[in-house]
Amino acid sequence: MFATLHRKSLSMSLGVLLAGASACTWAASTTAAVDAGAAPANQTAQVTLILKLHNQAALEDYIRQTVTPGSAHYQQFLSTSQFAQQYGATNADIARVQSYLRAQGLSGEVLPSHLAVRISGTVGQFNQLFQTSVHNYVSHENGRGFHKPAIHPQVPSAISDVVDVISGLSNENLYRAHHVSAPAFAALGAANAKTNALSAKGSSGASSNPTASGIPGEYTVGDVANFYDINPLYKRGVVGKGSTVAIVTLSNFYPSDATTYWSDIGLATKPNRITQVHVDGGGAIDGGSGETSIDVEQSGGIAPYANIMVYDAPNTQSGYVDAFAQAVSDNVADSISTSWGGPEIFDFAALNVNGASDTDTTDAGDLRAFHAIFLEAAVQGQSLFAAAGDSGAYDTVRELGTGTGAGDFTAPLTVDAPASDPYITAAGGTTTPYSYAFGNGPVASITQESVWGWDYIQNYFDTYVQPINLFSSGGGGGGVSVYWHTPFYQLFTNGIRRSEPNQSLVYNDPSAGPTTLLKLPSHFAGRNVPDISLNADPETGYLYVSTVDGGLNSGEGGTSFVAPQLNGISALLRQSTGHRIGLWNPQVYALQNIFGYGSFSAFRSIRAGDNWFYHGAPHYNPGAGIGALDVANLDVFLRSGF
Numbered sequence: 001m002f003a004t005l006h007r008k009s010l011s012m013s014l015g016v017l018l019a020g021a022s023a024c025t026w027a028a029s030t031t032a033a034v035d036a037g038a039a040p041a042n043q044t045a046q047v048t049l050i051l052k053l054h055n056q057a058a059l060e061d062y063i064r065q066t067v068t069p070g071s072a073h074y075q076q077f078l079s080t081s082q083f084a085q086q087y088g089a090t091n092a093d094i095a096r097v098q099s100y101l102r103a104q105g106l107s108g109e110v111l112p113s114h115l116a117v118r119i120s121g122t123v124g125q126f127n128q129l130f131q132t133s134v135h136n137y138v139s140h141e142n143g144r145g146f147h148k149p150a151i152h153p154q155v156p157s158a159i160s161d162v163v164d165v166i167s168g169l170s171n172e173n174l175y176r177a178h179h180v181s182a183p184a185f186a187a188l189g190a191a192n193a194k195t196n197a198l199s200a201k202g203s204s205g206a207s208s209n210p211t212a213s214g215i216p217g218e219y220t221v222g223d224v225a226n227f228y229d230i231n232p233l234y235k236r237g238v239v240g241k242g243s244t245v246a247i248v249t250l251s252n253f254y255p256s257d258a259t260t261y262w263s264d265i266g267l268a269t270k271p272n273r274i275t276q277v278h279v280d281g282g283g284a285i286d287g288g289s290g291e292t293s294i295d296v297e298q299s300g301g302i303a304p305y306a307n308i309m310v311y312d313a314p315n316t317q318s319g320y321v322d323a324f325a326q327a328v329s330d331n332v333a334d335s336i337s338t339s340w341g342g343p344e345i346f347d348f349a350a351l352n353v354n355g356a357s358d359t360d361t362t363d364a365g366d367l368r369a370f371h372a373i374f375l376e377a378a379v380q381g382q383s384l385f386a387a388a389g390d391s392g393a394y395d396t397v398r399e400l401g402t403g404t405g406a407g408d409f410t411a412p413l414t415v416d417a418p419a420s421d422p423y424i425t426a427a428g429g430t431t432t433p434y435s436y437a438f439g440n441g442p443v444a445s446i447t448q449e450s451v452w453g454w455d456y457i458q459n460y461f462d463t464y465v466q467p468i469n470l471f472s473s474g475g476g477g478g479g480v481s482v483y484w485h486t487p488f489y490q491l492f493t494n495g496i497r498r499s500e501p502n503q504s505l506v507y508n509d510p511s512a513g514p515t516t517l518l519k520l521p522s523h524f525a526g527r528n529v530p531d532i533s534l535n536a537d538p539e540t541g542y543l544y545v546s547t548v549d550g551g552l553n554s555g556e557g558g559t560s561f562v563a564p565q566l567n568g569i570s571a572l573l574r575q576s577t578g579h580r581i582g583l584w585n586p587q588v589y590a591l592q593n594i595f596g597y598g599s600f601s602a603f604r605s606i607r608a609g610d611n612w613f614y615h616g617a618p619h620y621n622p623g624a625g626i627g628a629l630d631v632a633n634l635d636v637f638l639r640s641g642f
Contacts, residue, residue: 036136039147041124045134046280048318048325049097049108049117050165050369051089059087063378063423064488067582069641075579077381080112080331087379088114093162100159104129113329113376118322123147126169130154134169146172148317152353152364165369168318175250175315175340176398177291178387178416179558180474182217182538183457193437194539209234211265216434216540217555220265221301224565227432227535230302232632233572240303241270243571246333247295247308247564248323250315250340251288252278254547258296261545262304264552269304276310277330279323283312288340290546290553295339295564297544302568309333315340321369328377334574335383335581337427337567339560343395344417344483345505350518359519361482367417374423381580384424385566387559388530389416389477392453393613393622396505397471406510412503412520413613415479415529422487425584426529427562428625429476429536430606431456436539439465450609451616451623452476452537452557475611476536477559478622481526489589490528495620499524531585533606533624534562569631576635591637592626602634603627 039045053059062078065071078086089097094110097117101108106125108117123134130153138145148170155163182192194216209231211222225231255274262269274296276282283292292312300308309332313323320340327336347365349356356364377384391398395414402411419426429452435445438457441464446456453475461468480499490496501522509515535541541557566584573581581587588602597605597618606624607616614623 033137033139035150036138036145039123039134039136041122041127043123043147045121045123045126045147045169045171046318047119047121047126047166047168048322049119049163050167050321050372051093051097051115051117051162052164053087053372053375054090055087056375059375059379063375063583064586066379066381067586075381075582077580077582078379080329080380083376083379084112084114087376089162097159097162100156111325111329113325115329115372115376116325129156130166130169132169137172144173146170148172164372165366167321167366167369168316170318171314171316173315174317175320175342177251177288178339178341178390178560179291179294179556180390180538182541182555182557183454183470183473195435196433211267213543216432217538219535219540219542221267221298221565221568222265224302224534228628229630229632230569230572233576233635236576238572238576240306240568240571241575243303243306243335243574244333245299245303245306245308245567245571246327246336247292247299247310248320248327248336248338249283249288249292249295249310249312250319250323251283251292252285252312253289253292253296253310254285255296257293257545257547258300261297261543262301264545267301267304269300270307273300273306274308274310276312277326279311279313279326280319281314283314285548287548288315289548290544291339291560293546294544294556294560295337298561299337299564299568299571302565303571306568306571317366321366321373324370324373328373328380328382331380331382333382335385335567335570336377337385337563338418339387339563341387341389341416341419343399343414344420344481345396345412345414345518345520347417348483348518358516361521363483367421367483370418371421371423374418374421378423378583381582383570383581383584385427385563385570386419386424387416387477387563388419388426388428390429390474390536390558391477392475392611393479395477395479402471404508406508408508410504410506412505413479413500414520415481416477419477420481420484420527420529422484422527422585423583425566426531426625427559427566428478428530428533428623429557429559429562430533430624430628431537431609432535432540434540441465448608449535449604449606449628451533451606451611451614451621453609453611453623455610455612457539471612474538476530476533476623478530478611478614478624480524480528480622482521482524484527486525487527487585489586492593493589493620493626495617496528497614497622499526528620528622530622530625532566532588532626532629534565534628536562569629572631573635573638577638581638587638588626591634591642592620597627600633602630602637604630
């Protein structure tokens with residue numbers, strides 16, 4: 001099968017990401033990987049060529065029409081072959097690329113979408129073809145060996161009018177799974193007592209979901225149904241029948257984890273509904289396998305009779321792109337979610353290209369590759385969801401850390417990708433109401449659903465227990481893209497922000513002193529994320545089952561729970577409306593802009609809390625987006641054609 005994965009998860013240092021890039025003189029002293037020299041010429045490698053779209057402006061206009069009531073092409077989604085004919089590379093373009101590859105002793109597999117060509121070859125062939133030098137490296141962190149280019153690869157001039165992006169040539173682990181465990185307060189000598197502070201909507205009486213636990217940190221998909229008014233759909237028999245959800249992930253998993261979870265909470269589900277597609281050989285059973293279990297359990301739990309496709313691929317640069325490309329080109333899934341990602345800025349030329357200036361924010365990574373795939377998904381009516389990250393407004397802190405000592409990095413305001421792409425719905429995080437106490441401190445409460453950020457815990461400890469620093473520990477991802485411009489659906493939304501001034505990624509080089517690696521644009525009119533938020537705080541988090549993580553786990557959260565929950569909700573809406581929902585963003589922003597908030601709104605504003613920078617507000621905010629969902633009300637709007 002063609003394909004592979006989700007965004008840059010760098011638990012190492014940025015030096016690992018850029019190890020060997022000759023322009024980055026700082027990398028030699030910061031890298032967590034050793035350059036083992038040029039890779040042998042006969043070593044095998046894989047590359048995916050993303051081909052340029054035709055008539056992209058017309059494609060974007062057609063997508064808008066598919067989700068705009070009254071438009072000529074409203075809900076007239078295209079098939080994969082129709083997309084290929086109208087917007088993909090032409091047969092002549094593909095023949096020319098294949099002919100050129102054959103002349104280099106290579107051949108490529110073309111996706112039915114005419115959007116990508118997958119090539120396997122040797123390092124020697126790719127070094128010559130792309131004017132680069134692939135080196136081998138050994139990670140200091142885990143001793144893992146990997147290869148990647150030491151010089152930025154170039155598209156051959158003979159096919160540069162057809163090929164847009166070279167994805168691959170690296171098998172380094174790049175992406176992070178966006179789930180977080182509750183802080184280890186026991187290590188601080190604190191006893192954490194948690195209770196429900198307030199009843200969530202629909203959490204009592206006949207409307208309560210029988211699979212809900214009602215216990216913060218042990219919530220189930222039943223609690224999600226209570227929180228966000230999903231139960232009325234279940235009562236109408238809307239359980240995802242006839243829908244298919246897909247998970248794009250970078251680790252393999254044990255499907256029995258999901259069936260155990262559903263069985264243990266007493267949820268009736270469609271049997272034998274999980275299909276695995278191993279892209280580029282598939283992902284490994286490893287530390288990310290729990291993430292895949294979460295995604296399947298949550299999406300398939302919200303929509304218990306939907307079919308589930310799991311596209312798993314190796315955690316590499318081309319892996320993520322390939323897995324998404326496969327899921328979209330297959331066009332079986334009505335909705336797709338992913339819970340992997342990494343800082344948008346890690347794709348910028350300033351951090352990747354030899355000789356690039358520290359202000360160069362052009363894409364030298366995979367932002368354009370994902371964008372082309374997401375455009376295809378949108379015109380085919382496939383709804384996409386991505387976790388917005390768990391580092392609050394400072395998306396690099398979980399990757400790089402932050403501080404003032406030698407070897408430390410600064411933490412600029414940043415967003416996560418691929419969630420920052422305007423053609424995917426970015427899933428943010430909230431904290432639902434609960435009461436808590438630590439150590440000998442008094443009971444405190446979150447009294448309304450709030451933007452998730454653990455400064456409320458830090459403040460409690462600083463006041464009543466002992467000073468701690470949770471800044472880099474957790475918060476719902478959100479902020480302003482400095483690559484993607486404000487999309488049309490956010491132009492008239494109250495609360496949309498521009499990028500903040502004076503944001504830079506600086507490395508405190510132990511030998512050379514502070515070195516500015518990237519200066520981010522100030523006041524950039526960028527895409528704001530997230531779009532929609534649901535409960536993600538591990539303190540008000542969830543149960544999940546993962547064999548790799550020891551079986552039953554509690555106190556887990558992160559926006560990686562929210563993305564698959566939205567995926568499952570989309571499957572319910574697909575059954576209820578009788579058609580694919582398509583790109584959510586233009587529809588939900590129009591609903592919020594026109595109807596606002598209130599008893600019959602599809603949304604609840606998130607007015608409290610913060611993600612370490614952006615605060616809740618009675619309108620859109622980059623902490624929680626347009627707010628949390630009322631799914632029953634959203635369903636009414638969508639069925640009416642609003």
